[in-house]
Amino acid sequence: QSVLTQPPSVSAASGQKVTISCSGSTSNIGSNFVSWYQQLPGTAPKLLIYDNNERPSGIPDRFSASKSGTSATLGITGLQTGDEADYYCGAWDNSLNAVVFGGGTNLTVL
Amino acid sequence: QLVQSGAEVKKPGASVKVSCRVSGYIPTDLSIHWVRQTPGKGLEWMGGFDSEDGERIYAQRFQGRVTMTEESSPYTAYLEVRGLMSEDTAVYYCTTASGMPDLWGPGTLVTVSS
Numbered sequence: 566q567s568v569l570t571q572p573p574s575v576s577a578a579s580g581q582k583v584t585i586s587c588s589g590s591t592s593n594i595g596s597n598f599v600s601w602y603q604q605l606p607g608t609a610p611k612l613l614i615y616d617n618n619e620r621p622s623g624i625p626d627r628f629s630a631s632k633s634g635t636s637a638t639l640g641i642t643g644l645q646t647g648d649e650a651d652y653y654c655g656a657w658d659n660s661l662n663a664v665v666f667g668g669g670t671n672l673t674v675l
Numbered sequence: 676q677l678v679q680s681g682a683e684v685k686k687p688g689a690s691v692k693v694s695c696r697v698s699g700y701i702p703t704d705l706s707i708h709w710v711r712q713t714p715g716k717g718l719e720w721m722g723g724f725d726s727e728d729g730e731r732i733y734a735q736r737f738q739g740r741v742t743m744t745e746e747s748s749p750y751t752a753y754l755e756v757r758g759l760m761s762e763d764t765a766v767y768y769c770t771t772a773s774g775m776p777d778l779w780g781p782g783t784l785v786t787v788s789s
Contacts, residue, residue: 567717598774598775600775600776600777602718602776608781609768609779609780609781609782610710610718610768610776610779611779612776612777612778612779615773615775615777621777653717653718655718655720655775655776656775657774657775661734661735662732662735663720663722663732663734663735664708664710664720664723664775664776665720666717666718666719666720667717668717669717669718
């Protein structure tokens with residue numbers, strides 16, 4: 566049981582937009598920055614978003630994110646088959662004194 | 676860039692030590708964290724070095740069973756897990772971290788089997 570809650574799977578058609586939600590509490594998302602990670606099949610996770618909505622260099626602006634209260638959302642526009650992956654949210658938790666992750670969301674591009 | 680040691684197969688009760696060598700530019704405030712991923716499951720943070728206060732932080736469930744250390748030249752981080760159980764079968768990732776994990780190593784598969 567993950568501390569942060571994500572939907573197990575989402576799907577959308579190629580070229581369309583999809584959003585992935587991440588729900589937490591006041592001790593994690595409500596108090597700290599959220600990061601998002603993309604894990605392509607058979608590879609290590611890769612940082613997509615940090616500090617709630619900042620993209621590292623090299624990450625296209627098709628990827629965006631926001632945070633409101635104790636929830637965060639990742640958005641991907643112009644979906645491509647190469648976007649098929651597992652997506653994880655993460656944040657520091659002040660009560661657990663640990664980094665916590667969501668259970669991951671598997672994205673299928675139809 | 677992070678280069679991790681190769682896959683390991685261990686028996687229950689044994690220990691394993693995974694290494695993570697950092698190449699390229701090494702900032703003075705470098706922090707290395709460790710995250711594991713069990714088969715078919717999500718990510719689990721194990722702990723890391725907090726460069727702000729110079730202390731290592733371990734996730735509560737791993738305290739007493741895990742040790743994280745670093746050597747400076749070449750910069751190499753180590754994760755030792757003792758008292759291995761079948762549930763410890765996982766891919767172990769080292770990551771650089773500025774608060775949260777950012778750059779990830781390729782992972783080291785540790786299989787615990789009798």
